[in-house]
Amino acid sequence: MSRSRTQVAIVGAGPAGLLLGHLLRAEGIDVVIVERASADYVLGRIRAGVLEATLTDLLHRLGIDARLNAEGLPHDGFYLSDGEKLIHIAVGELTGKRVTVYGQTEVTRDLMAAAPERGLEVVYQADDLALNAIETDAPYLTYSKDGVAHRLDARFICGCDGFHGPSRKAIPDSAGRTFEKVYPFGWLGILADVPPCDDELIYANHPRGFALASMRSQTRSRYYIQVPSSEDVADWSDDRLWDELTIRLGPEAGSRITRGPAIEKSIAPLRSFVFEPMAYGSLFLAGDAAHIVPPTGAKGLNLAASDVAYLSEALAGFFRRSDNDGVAGYSARALARVWKSERFSWQLTTLMHRFPASDAFDRRMQQAELDYIAGSEAARKSIAENYVGLPL
Structure with missing residues (x-):
């Protein structure tokens, strides 16, 4: 067995793992990222693209922002539409x-491209990956890797490997608690090389x-509709x-849609999920390893960025100043922001979707809320503050 050592081992080379790796390398901390999939597979994940200033500020700070x-x-x-x-x-x-519209795939691509020159080691296609x-x-x-067994020793392991990865599963059931809400519908999305129907996003509540009308660029659009959880994309x-x-x-917006062939078409389930605590021992x-939000409000990638900001600060304090307070307080600090973002995503999802079990009263409540938002600057400001991202 090949054996090596690093200060921090990161599981997962998606945007969260790569961003954390870059931030730690910028602090002079030794890091190795280990990813089960191939680089091409990681880049093939098509996800959200609305970035809060929290994330763009980190990319600017690292100097990985030329394409951004x-x-x-x-x-x-x-816009909200009724x-x-x-x-x-x-x-x-x-x-x-x-906020800035820039695809998650492009963020990942930029972080990948910058890794070699900055001494950030990434191991792809690591089979039988386990935390010990x-x-x-x-x-x-x-x-x-390539038929050779490897052991990577570290002082800390950071699980940035998503909802289905091994990191959260390595924590004993008795040491954690799960909070989850699964919604009875999903989002059917289409990506097409057509100009968007509007310069800004439109979230629509229709009978x-x-x-949702969104975009990746001035020439590439991303649209979604709510469909039942049982829906088959082949039927569309x-x-x-x-x-x-x-x-x-x-x-108004529908008349401005430009049609074109789908580059990608898929159905994404919706759930709210939080695992507490976000730390166990040296992990x-x-x-997404710790929390999932429904895509309404575009908080998934941005929450990962705030986690990484907190975690990189805590680890830098530990290695550079022998400060244990940051690593000890990471979970509580991150979860405080996670739950506020979960609340906003749940609120917007409840407001803008039609639920199968809803009755006439529930619909009147949606209409009343939208009317209130339309007529109240205070209500719009509350939504705006959450949409652009709460302070770290």
Whole structure:
């Protein structure tokens, strides 16, 4: 067995793991990232692309921002639609902040490209990956690569390997607690090389169900509609999906839709999920390994970025100043922000979707809330503050 040592071993080379690796390397901390999948597979994951300033500030700080600066689309607002009128949430005017539309795949690509020159080692296609002795001060990873067994010793292991990864599963059931809400619908999405129907995102509540008009660039659009959890994507032709989007987005936005063949089409289930605590022994969890939010509100990647910001600060304090307070307080600090983001995502999901068990009273409550938002600057400001991201 080949044996090596590092200060921090990171499980998962998605954007959370790569970003954490870069931040730690910038502090002079030795890091190795171990990823079960191939680099091409990681890049093939098509996810959200609305970035809070928390994430863009980290990329600027690292100097991994050339394409972000050139291709990112700054947004100062978005719309809520009740099927008849558009309610503008002017986040720039209300908060003095903005979000940036830049695909998660592009963030991952930029972080990957910068790794070799910055001495960030990433091992892809690590088979039989397992976490060991995480309850001690001497944890280690075992895996095989090209038929050779490897052991990687570390002082800390950071699990950035997503909802289905091995990191959270390595924590004993008796040491953690799960909170989960599974929604009775999913999002059917289409990605197409067509210009977006609007310069800003539109979240629509329609009698036929929720719809979202989004984009990846000025020439690539991303649209979603709410469908039952049992739906089969094969039953949705491109034309059927474009027709449904035109109806649900309403006459104003629907009339501006440009149709085109799908580059990608899939159904994503919706759930709210939190695992507590986000630390056990010498293992820390970050991103989807610890929590999932419904995509309404675009908090998934941004929550991972705030986890990583807290965790990199805590680990830098430990290795550079022998400060144990940061690592000891990481879970509580991260969870405080996680639950606020879970609340906002749940609130927006409840407001904008049609639930199978809802009755006429529930619908009137949605209408009343949308009317209140339309007429209240305070309500719009509250939504805007959460949308652009609460302070770290």
